Amino acid sequence: MACNSSDNTGKTIRCKAAICRKAGEPLVIEEIEVDPPKAWEVRIKILLTSLCHSDVTFWKMDTALVAKFPRIFGHEAVGVVESIGEHVEEVKQGDTVVPVFLANCGECRDCKSPKSNQCSKFGKKLYNGMPRDGTSRFRDMNGQTVYHFFCVSSFSEYSVVDVAHLVNINHYPLPPEKACLLSCGISTGLGAAWKEADVEEGSTVAIFGLGAVGLAVAVGAKQRGATKIIGVDINDEKFEIGKRFGITDFVNPSTCGDKSVSEVIKEMTNGGADYCFECIGLSSLMAEAFNSSRNVYMFALI
Structure with missing residues (x-):
């Protein structure tokens, strides 16, 4: 499945996203800006996303450290790679990918162990931004930062995801409505x-x-x-x-x-x-x- 956004490589793009501006309030479809991916990051075009109960749980939270607003929810999805940052070798432009909220750096002790799936390099991040530097790749049209969710934020036409949170399924063709469920449930x-x-x-x-x-x-x-x-x-x-x-x-x-x-x-x-x-x-x-x-x-x- 090809992605037709190659002209935007290295550039900020505009797209629509469902933004939650306050805990428990309805999501609002707004235009946002999505930055190009940095090193070890991938910008993907979301093909399909589903709703997990965890999205609803965090949508209601207004006191926890992870309750940062405005933000873009969603973490069960399937997408196509639009562009990649430096050092990304696992995927290429046009690949079909499934984002996952549990990281796999492939380097730490826990990722190498068959007894754990909790990455010790990225696993304890609060995930309001990108896992390596904590900053966001989203802004609204007033220039305000829009926060990430679970390092995926799939309630957007485009999202930026760290390569440690992506699985390449390009060689396993699946209907998008089924592939998006692989992310979590x-x-x-x-x-x-x-x-x-x-x-x-x-x-x-x-x-x-x-x-x-x-x-x-x-x-x-x-x-x-x-x-x-x-x-x-x-x-x-x-x-x-x-x-x-x-x-x-x-x-x-x-x-x-x-x-x-x-x-x-x-x-x-x-x-x-x-x-x-x-x-x-x-x-x-x-x-x-x-x-x-x-x-x-x-x-x-x-």
Whole structure:
């Protein structure tokens, strides 16, 4: 997929973006200026972006250190490289890329380790600007700085992203509406089943919440050979949807009667699921997921 902005290489460009000027206020479509990429940076044309619940969470924040306004939200997207800065070798103009909010510098101890995905070089930045120098590449038409979000800011026609936050998918052609989900939700769910839990063949899995992340967990669990994949959701329609992604059984908490969800799951799995995934972010649900897990006895020798 070609990008037709080669004449703008090295120049500031103008485009439209959805700007949030105050926490909780509606986003406003405005014209902005986007600077050319600096060293190790890439300017991309956003083809498609989706909405993650994390965008909504940070949109509401008005007291935390990360609550810098005005800013451009969005971090699940797919785009095409419009221009590159110095030292960028991973992508070239015209490549299709997926931006990701978790950095991978490829050099630090944590990026080299198979046990971590939290880059120690860039992973602790507040991400109100670019990760290497903290400055913004966005301005409104009054010259005011517009802040970044999660080092992506995909609610804009163009964005500047550090190469450590980009994945080149040029050799894996995918429809944009599917590719944009790889940035966060799908990789989170698949990664949880494949990398974190390392689900084994023949195991039982319970998934609490069948949104994009939960369904991605189901796909990952099915790929790993789980024989019983239980979906937990208050929306009965999610069961039919979930079947297409690997869900074999369904529990609706509102129809469990006097029993708790954990009691129902323990009955279904003869003592508890081997793996439980909480995919909503509620502390009460995390406790229920923990109680739905098979008991593991640990002994300490003192």
